[in-house]
Amino acid sequence: MSERKSIRIVNYAVNGRGVGHLTRLIGINRWLRRYAAYCGVRCEIYFLTSSEADGVLFEEGFASFKLPSKTLVKETGIDKRTYLALAKQWVWHSLGLLRPDLLVVDTFPRGSFGELLSALDLVKQRAFIYRPMKQSFARRPDFQAMLPLYDVILVPDDEAQCGPTVVPTSAQGRVTHTGPVVCREASELWDREEVRETLGVAEDAICVYVSAGGGGDPTSEARLTLALEALRKIPQAHAIVGGGPLYRGRRQRGPRVTWLSGERALELMPGFDLAISAGGYNSFFELMFAGVPSLFWPQDKVADEQDVRIHRAVERGAAVSLPLECTGEQLSSALDALLDPAKRRAMASAAQAFVPRNNARRAAAELLKRVLPPAAVEAAQEAVDDGLLAAARDLGYELHTFLDLMAVLEPRPRAELDAESAGELSRLAVELVEAVAESGAPLDPVRRALDPLARKLPRGTPRERCEVIKRALLAFAPFSDWAGAGMVIRALRTEKEPSGSAMIEALERFLSGLQDEGQDLYQGLARLARAQEAHSEPPCNTDLLHEASAREVIS
Numbered sequence: 269m270s271e272r273k274s275i276r277i278v279n280y281a282v283n284g285r286g287v288g289h290l291t292r293l294i295g296i297n298r299w300l301r302r303y304a305a306y307c308g309v310r311c312e313i314y315f316l317t318s319s320e321a322d323g324v325l326f327e328e329g330f331a332s333f334k335l336p337s338k339t340l341v342k343e344t345g346i347d348k349r350t351y352l353a354l355a356k357q358w359v360w361h362s363l364g365l366l367r368p369d370l371l372v373v374d375t376f377p378r379g380s381f382g383e384l385l386s387a388l389d390l391v392k393q394r395a396f397i398y399r400p401m402k403q404s405f406a407r408r409p410d411f412q413a414m415l416p417l418y419d420v421i422l423v424p425d426d427e428a429q430c431g432p433t434v435v436p437t438s439a440q441g442r443v444t445h446t447g448p449v450v451c452r453e454a455s456e457l458w459d460r461e462e463v464r465e466t467l468g469v470a471e472d473a474i475c476v477y478v479s480a481g482g483g484g485d486p487t488s489e490a491r492l493t494l495a496l497e498a499l500r501k502i503p504q505a506h507a508i509v510g511g512g513p514l515y516r517g518r519r520q521r522g523p524r525v526t527w528l529s530g531e532r533a534l535e536l537m538p539g540f541d542l543a544i545s546a547g548g549y550n551s552f553f554e555l556m557f558a559g560v561p562s563l564f565w566p567q568d569k570v571a572d573e574q575d576v577r578i579h580r581a582v583e584r585g586a587a588v589s590l591p592l593e594c595t596g597e598q599l600s601s602a603l604d605a606l607l608d609p610a611k612r613r614a615m616a617s618a619a620q621a622f623v624p625r626n627n628a629r630r631a632a633a634e635l636l637k638r639v640l641p642p643a644a645v646e647a648a649q650e651a652v653d654d655g656l657l658a659a660a661r662d663l664g665y666e667l668h669t670f671l672d673l674m675a676v677l678e679p680r681p682r683a684e685l686d687a688e689s690a691g692e693l694s695r696l697a698v699e700l701v702e703a704v705a706e707s708g709a710p711l712d713p714v715r716r717a718l719d720p721l722a723r724k725l726p727r728g729t730p731r732e733r734c735e736v737i738k739r740a741l742l743a744f745a746p747f748s749d750w751a752g753a754g755m756v757i758r759a760l761r762t763e764k765e766p767s768g769s770a771m772i773e774a775l776e777r778f779l780s781g782l783q784d785e786g787q788d789l790y791q792g793l794a795r796l797a798r799a800q801e802a803h804s805e806p807p808c809n810t811d812l813l814h815e816a817s818a819r820e821v822i823s
Contacts, residue, residue, distance in 0.1 A: 274310040278368040282380040287321040287482035289374040291550045295451035299632030303648040321513035356383040363390040377414035393638040400430040401571040415439045424449040447627035448553040455658040463539025479510040481546035489517030547574035556623035561615035565590035586619035647690035659698040673697040677730040713750035727766040743779045752789030774813035
């Protein structure tokens with residue numbers, strides 16, 4: 269199967285005005301984008317959404333089309349029938365024009381307006397993200413009737429923990445439990461010291477994260493107020509309030525209270541000592557993933573069983589459950605029990621054991637296998653791993669820098685590489701960037717100069733190309749002239765020897781000789797030109813460099 273050059277993915281996140289479905293899909297689509305980039309495939313990703321928090325898509329670099337939420341339509345007095353007619357046609361025409369290779373629908377298989385039944389035929393592959401929900405909702409005939417129409421059904425939770433997933437017999441073979449999905453990896457979270465310095469939290473303070481979910485719940489302001497009143501009674505407590513992108517209530521200011529303003533809470537969670545939070549899917553799994561001891565209070569939702577989810581964490585010693593109608597006295601009593609550092613450490617360990625990894629990458633791989641060769645996706649999983657993400661963060665480069673280097677080191681199409689080769693290629697790209705960083709040279713000029721050197725070794729292995737580039741890097745570095753280095757490289761011929769070992773040894777001697785004689789790279793180029801003129805047929809690189817190194821070549 270030949271490599272595809274482009275794919276188009278549409279995410280359907282039309283549901284109320286919440287942010288949970290967007291956050292979950294963002295986590296998955298970040299990995300779709302990474303894996304597609306490794307495969308050399310241009311990936312067009314769109315979101316159709318009614319969330320009033322669609323700004324988070326812009327922050328993440330995703331294109332979106334926005335419809336007013338049902339909540340906003342009700343608040344502004346827009347005629348409901350007009351809105352429903354518009355919304356159904358909007359979704360249908362959007363899918364008809366985009367004709368995606370893959371449609372990903374979250375939580376509501378019929379669509380928020382029941383419009384997807386007639387729209388699913390407009391797409392090639394259909395995927396449903398089946399978040400665990402109330403059995404009364406999941407067993408509804410109209411819900412169940414839609415599930416066989418999807419090609420793959422992903423449950424973003426652990427099968428052993430969330431219980432059986434209700435699907436018709438005809439759809440059972442399409443269900444995959446991926447495990448919990450959040451929107452960041454462990455390597456993308458900030459260090460504790462960095463978080464507390466940024467937020468202005470004293471080292472000896474107890475940093476408490478306070479959240480009522482995305483902020484759109486009508487109880488949000490009252491719950492945040494209750495939490496802040498309880499925390500003011502604890503002198504060493506510093507509250508970090510995540511009001512959420514949809515929060516429209518009063519912001520309470522004062523000593524030891526910091527409101528997040530645009531920061532993504534998950535990235536900051538390593539700096540939190542404990543949390544008071546709603547138990548929505550994303551808030552819950554983010555806190556457990558980050559190992560934050562948490563007091564969870566459930567919110568009453570149409571489909572989401574927050575109390576059931578919270579109970580699972582309580583059973584494992586990772587959290588404490590608050591009553592639905594929690595009083596200030598009950599909250600203060602629960603907080604007092606968590607002032608003990610040993611208790612918090614035990615809960616933190618239990619939380620991380622409960623949610624040890626982010627499974628967004630697994631969900632993305634399952635989806636991408638619907639539109640790309642499975643072997644290519646498996647290779648992408650090996651290439652784009654935690655080690656690569658950590659290197660990109662530590663070295664300060666975007667992921668595409670490493671992916672571009674992989675293409676330099678191994679020019680064969682990605683579809684021809686197995687998973688083991690892809691993993692090795694990823695490590696070589698990191699090794700090469702690290703070598704440039706250690707040399708102190710600027711990466712972009714170095715790459716412009718030395719990338720062509722890899723292409724002059726068509727029979728070499730990725731490891732051999734990497735070694736040649738690293739040695740050339742050290743040999744050229746003393747001249748601090750990467751434009752000149754590129755000109756020297758271009759003067760060389762395609763190398764016949766597979767490894768290029770003789771060529772790089774000759775290049776090292778040639779450049780060392782220039783240094784000893786106080787000459788620059790342009791004088792070296794003149795010597796190479798005179799050595800070439802001495803032959804009727806162009807000499808091989810090794811002979812050319814040897815002759816250019818000889819003193820008698822100097823005129």
